[in-house]
């Protein structure tokens with residue numbers, strides 16, 4: 001198993017590239033409120049998490065791991081970084097996910113998120129200090 005590192009990144013080209021490997025049609029935004037962490041395995045970028053600071057909360061806008069590197073704990077490491085960041089900022093985390101996205105739902109549930117609203121997408125929330 002290659003060594004995995006997850007670090008905050010502001011390198012827009014690099015972030016764009018790894019996101020496009022996972023979501024080929026994505027157009028990531030880079031405003032002052034957007035924060036990205038990138039996962040690296042053996043020198044290669046293999047995952048990202050995108051957080052947006054919005055109205056006193058952290059919106060978890062997206063997380064993804066390159067297909068060949070899934071189910072090795074990288075998604076979990078990325079969400080842990082988001083939680084650390086939210087804890088530092090003393091903010092709750094919100095996110096939207098499709099009810100059919102089983103891997104993502106399992107991951108978020110495991111990390112202490114609870115379902116707040118249900119329509120055709122689920123809205124999940126992770127409260128501070130719960």
Ligand SMILES: CC(C)(COP(=O)(O)OP(=O)(O)OC[C@H]1O[C@@H](n2cnc3c(N)ncnc32)[C@H](O)[C@@H]1OP(=O)(O)O)[C@@H](O)C(=O)NCCC(=O)NCCS
Nearest residue numbers: 062063064065070071072073074075076102103104106107
């Ligand atoms: C969701 C995603 C980021 C998970 O990343 P990952 O690196 O494979 O996740 P991990 O290996 O850290 O697994 C953490 C937990 O997620 C859940 N999980 C991961 N893959 C799963 C799968 N194929 N089926 C069911 N649950 C799964 C499990 O609960 C797992 O915990 P466990 O290993 O103790 O069972 C990855 O599947 C992905 O990139 N999917 C495509 C993009 C996407 O849908 N992103 C989320 C919406 S923006």
